[in-house]
Amino acid sequence: MVNAMIFAGGTGTRMKTSDIPKQFIEVDGKPIIIRTLENFSTHPEVDGIVISCLEAWIDELWKLIEKWKVAKVVDIVKGGSTGHESIHNGLVRVDEFTKPEDIVLICDGVRPVMSEQLISNCIKLAREYETAVPVTPSIDSVLWSDDGEHCSKALPRGSMYITQAPQGYTMRKIMGAHLEAERRGIVSPTSSSELLIELGQEIHIYIGERDNIKVTTPEDLLTLRSHYYYERYKSFAREELKYGLE
Incomplete structure (x- = not known):
């Protein structure tokens, strides 16, 4: 069994919107969270979806799920005060109806652009290695600073990777990590992935997709809107070409 655990408990302070959490912002006529959920609800290998959401927005999210006919949503649980706590709350719910060897795909609710192949790769590799984390190679030079003002160390760009989501794990692996985290405080x-590394475990990485952006800042929102405008333009161009040839 494969389940997606989508955490959407953030308020979006870096988005600088005071009236609506970033995951509920509409882009090209549809909320970001719905676009993210659709990536999993339409995937043939995903059996169910659990969402960890801001408590005050749970009812609204159920309405949106019904409006947009998002399939496979098993439950929405209350999010936490941190991303880790929101993930934990969601995993506890998933753990109620899964087996230790089942796969869970953990993804933030603001990744609306990802391919079916990316999710398929995550599932395949999680089954093989128990962990599967998509990454993209760093294309920028990376500097190390403890205080954000002074730097005396450069990190080798060729060894630097940017993590993405979804991150795939067996339930045995990720629930064990959460229990150990509680024990250690x-x-x-x-x-x-950073939790597992902090616990001294190795994770398996694979190359993700640069288009798979996480919508965090107003600049990210602009990039996302540009993506959908471009997709619409390509569709119109294909139609014009089609009828022009006929």
Whole structure:
């Protein structure tokens, strides 16, 4: 069995919107969270979806799921005060109806652009290695600074990778990591992959997609809107070419 666990508990402070969380912002007529969910609901290998959401927005999300006819949503649970806590709450719910060897795909709710192949690769590699984290090679030089003002160390760009989502794990692997984190008092790792690394475990990485952006800032929102405008333009161009040839 394969399940997606989508965490959408953030308020979007870096998006600088005070009235609506970033995952509920509409882009090209559809909320970002719905676009993200559709990537999993339409994937033939995904059996179910659990969402961890801001408590005040759970009812609204159910309405949107019904409006846009998003399939496979099993439940929406209350998010936490951190991303890690939101993921934990969602995983606890998924754990109620899965087996240790089942696969869970953990993804933030603001990744609306990802291919079916990316998800398929994640599932395949998670089954093989118990962990599967998509990454893209860093194309920029990377500097190390403890205080954000002074730097005396450059990191080798060829060894630097940017993590993406979804991140795939067996339930045995990720739930074990969360239980161990509780035991050690680890409360706020940046991501599931970083949690495993902090616990001394190795993760399997694979090359992701540069188009698979995480919508975090107003600049990301502009990039996303440009993506859909371009997709519409390509569609119109194909139609014009088709009828022009006829």
